[in-house]
Amino acid sequence: MxxxxxxxxxxxxxxxxxxxxxxxxxxxxxxxxxxxxxxxxxxxxxxxxxxxxxxxxxxxxxxxxxxxxxxxxxxxxxxxxxxxxxxxxxxxxxxxxxxxxxxxxxxxxxxxxxxxxxxxxxxxxxxxxxxxxxxxxxxxxxxxxxxxxxxxxxxxxxxxxxxxxxxxxxxxxxxxxxxxxxxxxxxxxxxxxxxxxxxxxxxxxxxxxxxxxxxxxxxxxxxxxxxxxxxxxxxxxxxxxxxxxxxxxxxxxxxxGAPLPAGPDLGEVGRILRRHAELLVDFIGEDKGVRDLRKHMAWYLRGFPVGSQLRRGFAMVSTLAELDDLIGKLDHDAPYPAEEAEAPRGRQGSPGRVALPEGWLDDPDDPAVPAGAEVMHSGG
The missing domain is CATH 3.20.20.70 (Aldolase class I)
Structure with missing residues (x-):
């Protein structure tokens, strides 16, 4: 192809x-x-x-x-x-x-x-x-x-x-x-x-x-x-x-070269959310896992007809039981909003000046490791 x-x-x-x-x-x-x-x-x-x-x-x-x-x-x-x-x-x-x-x-x-x-x-x-x-x-x-x-x-x-x-x-x-x-x-x-x-x-x-x-x-x-x-x-x-x-x-x-699968309706998205929660709970436990899922909620629900009160509930969810209750309140037949769902998502921000060590641009062939360069924090 x-x-x-x-x-x-x-x-x-x-x-x-x-x-x-x-x-x-x-x-x-x-x-x-x-x-x-x-x-x-x-x-x-x-x-x-x-x-x-x-x-x-x-x-x-x-x-x-x-x-x-x-x-x-x-x-x-x-x-x-x-x-x-x-x-x-x-x-x-x-x-x-x-x-x-x-x-x-x-x-x-x-x-x-x-x-x-x-x-x-x-x-x-x-x-x-x-x-x-x-x-x-x-x-x-x-x-x-x-x-x-x-x-x-x-x-x-x-x-x-x-x-x-x-x-x-x-x-x-x-x-x-x-x-x-x-x-x-x-x-x-x-x-x-x-x-x-x-x-x-x-x-x-x-x-x-x-x-x-x-x-x-x-x-x-x-x-x-x-x-x-x-x-x-x-x-x-x-x-x-x-x-x-x-x-x-x-x-x-x-x-x-296979046919593209149809996008999920809101009921299927709810099932995917539940699966994501289960995997997080297996990894870091229910309290941390469900709380960690909060950051994903707006992305999962983007473009679907979900009222503001229900969205707030998903954004504040703390337990699997609460999550199940919220998923049950979704309109499971709501179709996939392809145009909005496939638009750019995630952080975008605006361009800006890049922070660099002092004198960084002076000599591209300088092999010296910058002082204090090695950070201890993982994850970006």
Missing amino acids: VGVPPSLQIGQYAVEPAVVLAPMAGITDVAFRQLCREYGSPTSLYVCEMITARALVERDAKTMEMITFAPTEHPRSLQLYSVDPRNMGEAVRMVASEGLADHIDMNFGCPVPKVTRKGGGAALPYKRRLFGEVVSAAVRAAEPAGIPVTVKFRVGIDDEHTTYLDAGRIAEGEGAKAVALHARTAAQRYSGRADWTRIARLKEAVTTIPVLGNGDIFSAADALRMVSETGCDGVVVGRGCLGRPWLFAELQAAFT
């Missing part, structure tokens, strides 16, 4: 179809990954929240909880963040020696000020030598265990400081098994439109490993169009699946 990529090969893993759930802070925990996998292909990739290398090495309690994987998850995909080659290498060796994951993705795309201010995330690829050393440290540490390493980054810091072509070539040269481009700059954050022409240019520059595209995939049609327009080898889906884990069923159908 035109616009449909073949299966994606990441090291020894065939990713079929070529679809990846992007790591999202506070979202892609073990419960949400399981839910997306239940709708999608078991051989696609579903990546956990961003984990800080130093926090992992220090065995921070919250970080160790965040790298929980379900028994059915395979391959287990873990995203690591670091600014220091030594810490990155140590963290990957720990993952390899203790069998904590089967695939490692590296985060060089986070635009959050507390990350870029320390030279991390989307700021780091500007420092070409340091970026290469961090990627190399991960690849070398992962090689003995046969763990493939992939690299995700943005277009650059801003329109005047684009880094993605150099980053792609460097990652390829250091032995990464694939690269993924979020086609926005750090200055854009999540605002405006992703520039898919950058994905096409990266695909032309990086020729020996797969190139994945990320940004503004809110429907199966978007995914097919990205592949057709850019020639990318697969897609990375983030905000488009917020409150819509069934998007992975649509992507699987689109990429295999």
